Amino acid sequence: MLEREGLQVTSLEDEATHALDSRDAAGTEEIALHGEHTLEIRRSAEQDLLEVTGPTGVAGLCISIDAEGISLQVTGTKVTLATRGALAIRADELALHGNRGVTITSDADASFRAAGDIHTEGRIQTIRARLGNVNVEANDDVKLEGERIKLNA
Template sequence: MACSVEDGLEQVSLLGPTGELEVRVTFTERGPVLHVRAVDLVLEARDEVAIRCGRLRVETAGDLEQHCGGALRQTVGGDAHLHVAGDLRTEADAVETHARLGDVRLKANDDVRLNGERIKLNT
């Protein structure tokens, strides 16, 4: 463990066995900044993990997986935009899309296909 002052900021650093920086806490005017460098990072909690912040950004060079044993609820205060470079597939027992105000638009470069036992319009 090392304590230092760099650029007028106090720092507490934890070094690994090879002397590389693994954990650093820098105390800034805005508050502490935590930097963790690890091969893997595992967070375990018996009840809840809560992240409260002004902005959350997640980046991965590989895949991103989400697994939920119960219901998934997402609330967005503004607009939502999902961009997928490849194909997008949504699968569920039933799917409902509801526009509270305005139109529902489907746009395709090629055909639009509706396959169902019955296609009901305005029912």
């Protein structure tokens, strides 16, 4: 027999049923964390919200659970996501945006593939091979358009 919150529960199944029943209760719970951080759990009929706030009260991690699913928001002056193994991100659409720049690097080879077209656009584009060739292959025509096309200039 287990005892939780003043209730006597006769089995793990009864404990799980009690946990589901108590889930309907709306309210807020705060848990103090290291470094003056706080975990706040807010429950309502529409959603559950888990929020980690810093000493200034600004949220750094927010997990929202509602009828549409789980939403994760991480904010801060510097956020690092690291793993010793593989990291995969899958979505119907993926957008990356950097207000002051975007850098993608690899200590090994890198590949970009699309089942459809690939479009790149910028003020100036530079393609550079540090050692070796620049290989351009096409199943059809290779087109170069510009005011002037300079070869070996």
